[in-house]
Amino acid sequence: MSTAKQLPRWADLILLPLVGLAAALLLSAGIIALLGESPTQAMKLMVDGAFGSQDSIGYSLFYATNFIFTGLAVAVAFHAGLFNIGGEGQAYIGGLGSGLVCLWLGNWPFWAVLPIAIAGGAGFGAAWAFLPGWLQAKRGSHIVITTIMFNFIASALMTYLLVNVLIKPGQQSPETREFASGTWMPFAHEMLARVGLNFTSTPLNFAFVLAVLASIFVWLFIWRTRWGYALRVVGQSHDAAVYAGISPARITIMAMSLSGALAGCLGLNELMGSQHRVLIDFPGGAGFVGIAVALMGRNHPLGIFLAAVLFGALYQGGSQLTFDMPRINRDMVVVIQGLVILSCGALENMFRQPLTVLIGRRSVSPARKS
Amino acid sequence: METYTLIVLLLAATIRVATPLLLAALAGMFSERSGVIDLGLEGKMLGAAFAAAAVSATTGSAWLGLGAGVATATALSLLLGVACVTYRGNQVVAAMAVNIMVGGLGPTLAVAWFNLGGQTPQLDAAGQRFTAIVWPWASVARENPFPGLLYAELLSGHNLVVYFAALLVPATAWVLYRTRFGLRLRAVGENPLAVDTAGISVTALRYQAMLISGALCGVAGTYLSVAASSGFVRDMTAGKGYLALAALIFGKWRPYPTLAACVLFAFTDALAARLQGVSLPLVGIVPVQFILALPYLLTVLLLAGFVGRAIAPRAIGVPYSKEK
Numbered sequence: 001m002s003t004a005k006q007l008p009r010w011a012d013l014i015l016l017p018l019v020g021l022a023a024a025l026l027l028s029a030g031i032i033a034l035l036g037e038s039p040t041q042a043m044k045l046m047v048d049g050a051f052g053s054q055d056s057i058g059y060s061l062f063y064a065t066n067f068i069f070t071g072l073a074v075a076v077a078f079h080a081g082l083f084n085i086g087g088e089g090q091a092y093i094g095g096l097g098s099g100l101v102c103l104w105l106g107n108w109p110f111w112a113v114l115p116i117a118i119a120g121g122a123g124f125g126a127a128w129a130f131l132p133g134w135l136q137a138k139r140g141s142h143i144v145i146t147t148i149m150f151n152f153i154a155s156a157l158m159t160y161l162l163v164n165v166l167i168k169p170g171q172q173s174p175e176t177r178e179f180a181s182g183t184w185m186p187f188a189h190e191m192l193a194r195v196g197l198n199f200t201s202t203p204l205n206f207a208f209v210l211a212v213l214a215s216i217f218v219w220l221f222i223w224r225t226r227w228g229y230a231l232r233v234v235g236q237s238h239d240a241a242v243y244a245g246i247s248p249a250r251i252t253i254m255a256m257s258l259s260g261a262l263a264g265c266l267g268l269n270e271l272m273g274s275q276h277r278v279l280i281d282f283p284g285g286a287g288f289v290g291i292a293v294a295l296m297g298r299n300h301p302l303g304i305f306l307a308a309v310l311f312g313a314l315y316q317g318g319s320q321l322t323f324d325m326p327r328i329n330r331d332m333v334v335v336i337q338g339l340v341i342l343s344c345g346a347l348e349n350m351f352r353q354p355l356t357v358l359i360g361r362r363s364v365s366p367a368r369k370s
Numbered sequence: 371m372e373t374y375t376l377i378v379l380l381l382a383a384t385i386r387v388a389t390p391l392l393l394a395a396l397a398g399m400f401s402e403r404s405g406v407i408d409l410g411l412e413g414k415m416l417g418a419a420f421a422a423a424a425v426s427a428t429t430g431s432a433w434l435g436l437g438a439g440v441a442t443a444t445a446l447s448l449l450l451g452v453a454c455v456t457y458r459g460n461q462v463v464a465a466m467a468v469n470i471m472v473g474g475l476g477p478t479l480a481v482a483w484f485n486l487g488g489q490t491p492q493l494d495a496a497g498q499r500f501t502a503i504v505w506p507w508a509s510v511a512r513e514n515p516f517p518g519l520l521y522a523e524l525l526s527g528h529n530l531v532v533y534f535a536a537l538l539v540p541a542t543a544w545v546l547y548r549t550r551f552g553l554r555l556r557a558v559g560e561n562p563l564a565v566d567t568a569g570i571s572v573t574a575l576r577y578q579a580m581l582i583s584g585a586l587c588g589v590a591g592t593y594l595s596v597a598a599s600s601g602f603v604r605d606m607t608a609g610k611g612y613l614a615l616a617a618l619i620f621g622k623w624r625p626y627p628t629l630a631a632c633v634l635f636a637f638t639d640a641l642a643a644r645l646q647g648v649s650l651p652l653v654g655i656v657p658v659q660f661i662l663a664l665p666y667l668l669t670v671l672l673l674a675g676f677v678g679r680a681i682a683p684r685a686i687g688v689p690y691s692k693e694k
Contacts, residue, residue: 031475035482083462141673142682144409144462145619148612149666156663164657291466329481329488331474338471346453346464 005360007352017296017303019351020344021310027343028336037325049320050313056320058188058202064312065204065269066283068211070290071308072218073263075299079222080255081235086132086147087263088287089154090125094264095271096158097124099176099278102271106180113183117272118210118265125264126257128154133256137249143256155281162280175279185273207269211308214262215301221258231255263287285334292337295345311337374515380640382523386598388636389528389535390415390590394614395621395628396535396542397586401447403546403623404579405559405685409465410450411587412611413472418443418591420476423490423602424483426498435498435596440588446472447584448577455576458689469611477604493600500529500597531593538586543625555579559683562690572690590614616669622680635665 007016029039050060070087077084084090097120105113132146162174188204222228234241234251241248270282289311296310297303318333343351394411401408418439426435446468453464477488484490493499505526511518546552554575558565562572594610595602617635621628642661649655672680 031478035478083460085462085466135670135674139674139676141670141675144407145615146670146673148409149616149670152609152612152666153663153670156659156666160657160659163659288466288470291463292470295463327482329478331477331481331488334474335471335478336474338467338469338474341463341467341470342453346459346467347457349457349459 005356007356007360011355011359013298013300013303016348016351016355017298017307017344019355020348021296021340023343023351024336024339027339028332031335032328032332035327037327042321042325042328045321045324046314046317048317050317054200055202056316058200058204060309060312060316061188061208062203062205062269062274062312063315064308065208065211065273066266066286067289067293067308067311068215068305069265069269070263070286071293071297071304072214072290072301073259073287074290074294075297075301075304076218076222076231076262077255077259078294078299079228079235080231080251081238082133082136082252082255082259083144084129084132084147084256084259084263085144085291086129086150086260086287087290088283088285089147089151090128090260090263091266091283091287092154092158092281093128094121094125094260095267095282096161096278097121097264098267099179099271102179102183103176103278106183108182110182110184110186117183118268121264121267122261123264126261129256129260129263130253133253133260136256137252151287159280162278166278173279176277179272179276181276183272184276185268187273203274205269205273207265207273210265210268212305214265215305218262219301227251227254263290289337292341292344296340375519376644378519378523380637380644382527383640383643384633384637385524385528385532386636387639388632389532390593390598390610391614391617391636392535392629392632393531393538393586393590393593394611395618395632396538396625397583397590398615398618399542399546399623399625399628400555400579400586401583402618402686403559403683404555404576405562405683405688405690406450406454406576406580407461407465407687408450408583409462409612409615410446410468411583411614412607412609413465413469414443414446414584414587415591415594415611416469416476416605416607417446417472418588419595419606420472420480420490420591420602422588422592423493423595424480426493426596427484427491427601430495430498432493432498432500432596436500436589436592439592439596440585443588443591444581444584447580447587451577451580454689455573455580458691461687461689473605476602480602488604490595490602493596498596499600500531500593502527502529503533529593529597531589531597534589535593539625539629546625551578556683559685562685566690566692576690587611613665616665619680619682620665620669620672622678623683638662638664 032039032042050056070091073087074084098117101113101117101120105116128150132143132150135141135146136143166176167174168177185205185207189199189201192199230246231251233244233246234248238248266283266286271278275282293304293307293311296307314333314336318330322329394415398408398411421442422435422439425438426432450464450468453459454461480488480490508522508526512522546556554565554570558572558575566572594606613635617631618628620631638661642658645656645661646658647655672678
């Protein structure tokens with residue numbers, strides 16, 4: 001394929017992911033039709049289930065909060081040319097960090113606990129990603145493989161800790177005791193009630209605001225600081241980075257640590273905001289949804305926010321769907337998620353080529369008028 | 371004597387656990403040697419496990435189940451080929467997409483077709499499963515601890531797929547190191563430009579590798595649902611695809627060392643099941659989770675060069691483009 005024509009920037013950033021999403025949804029509709037249900041009816045139910053009431057909006061945004069954190073984590077590593085598929089493990093270990101803080105500082109006031117809990121989650125998550133980053137930078141171990149291995153090691157470690165160490169005495173299920181209520185994230189309905197607004201009781205909580213702040217922080221960091229600049233240079237070209245006096249090894253370690261810190265914040269929403277205890281497998285695949293979210297959102301915080309809301313809506317709408325269509329179960333949402341990763345990520349070039357032919361501009365024709 | 375019997379039974383369990391790992395690792399050997407990172411082993415196995423159990427349950431034939439398993443995994447492998455070879459997409463992204471999609475699709479179809487909460491029906495009728503093949507005089511030999519028990523437990527008493535997997539190791543070694551196809555396959559993973567310059571199609575070679583990988587993953591998945599257990603359950607691969615990949619890396623992308631790695635990993639798994647809550651002399655109770663995490667820890671240490679060095683095929687993960 002010749003590179004004489006190129007996609008304009010807006011098409012690359014907005015049209016291409018939308019076309020990919022449309023293709024994924026069309027395929028999903030085909031699967032739903034094959035299962036003997038009406039795709040249009042299913043779509044209607046899902047949209048209604050995701051945004052139809054205050055209750056569903058609250059749940060959609062609650063799920064979205066998790067995905068913002070894990071999506072940002074994937075994106076930060078991606079800008080440095082690294083593929084972090086360890087978000088799941090980093091979120092798991094990070095949640096342990098926040099959880100321990102909440103268990104220990106139960107009688108502290110919330111606003112004193114919060115910064116320490118954030119530091120705990122981000123710190124533990126960062127530490128779990130630091131190791132693969134360090135191994136990649138200093139020992140040349142492939143980051144994709146090590147982060148996968150670290151997911152399994154995290155899972156084994158957490159099972160051990162929850163079954164043998166942290167379990168609430170006299171209880172069967174491997175989970176800690178409940179956090180003291182003073183350390184719970186304020187719920188959105190409580191906060192809105194304080195300013196006189198009525199909102200149904202949902203798990204949506206203050207962590208959503210933290211996720212938005214994290215998005216802004218990532219934007220500032222990547223595009224407005226010298227570290228972010230160095231990170232992008234390393235992602236574009238190792239040689240250029242070395243030539244510019246940037247150490248790719250240091251940037252790799254930094255990017256992975258920041259990525260892990262972001263994933264580690266998942267516990268702020270899931271544990272401090274909703275479960276109020278540390279329990280087995282609480283990330284529930286959110287680390288992998290982060291890959292889809294980052295791809296869909298073009299690794300830009302604004303795109304990630306929108307994609308996370310979309311996936312939050314898919315999760316909430318999907319659980320609604322299973323109530324009304326017994327032949328379709330929750331796993332359909334996972335199928336859609338996989339299809340989105342496929343069409344927005346792996347098969348991107350399949351859509352890029354025809355789009356470029358249709359609306360591409362010549363990139364090497366400075367003499368051209370208009 | 372008691373300990374001896376225990377060890378023999380432990381080794382027999384190791385063989386059973388090692389079989390799907392070995393099949394998947396050898397599948398990955400073909401694709402990775404051709405230059406395609408095969409994280410999709412997990413999804414291909416899982417898809418095959420579902421298809422094999424579903425077809426065996428409806429038709430009553432384990433062989434038709436095997437056919438369906440192989441066909442499904444091969445189709446998924448071709449999908450990866452289209453994404454990674456033809457459209458030169460990111461191989462890790464493509465594989466994660468397939469793994470996640472299949473993880474959802476299996477239970478979705480199972481609920482719609484069988485309505486058993488994401489499982490397939492139990493395979494208990496004759497012919498629906500690959501059952502153990504008992505070798506002549508095995509039950510007589512069992513009376514004699516050595517070598518009779520070894521014969522009865524280790525050689526005899528496995529299903530067809532186990533023997534197939536064992537034969538596949540020398541077969542793979544022969545294909546990789548003694549045939550023209552093997553030479554080209556190894557070359558295309560190291561230096562595709564050289565292969566292309568010699569007038570051999572890089573695309574065709576990589577597609578062939580993906581086909582073989584898919585077919586072998588199909589057998590591995592079929593083993594899980596139709597031979598080792600009786601039916602498909604949600605997420606039944608439970609990371610075996612990734613563990614197989616770890617074994618492949620641990621075996622440095624070579625057939626016999628990979629076999630050794632699979633046996634080692636399977637042994638830790640079988641040992642963990644045995645040591646659940648057992649107190650050992652000197653060390654006390656070993657946490658099962660630690661033993662289960664051991665293969666992953668070892669792989670990380672190996673990749674870091676602390677125990678030996680694993681060097682991947684040089685062109686792995688890089689889509690080949692004629693123009694660049």
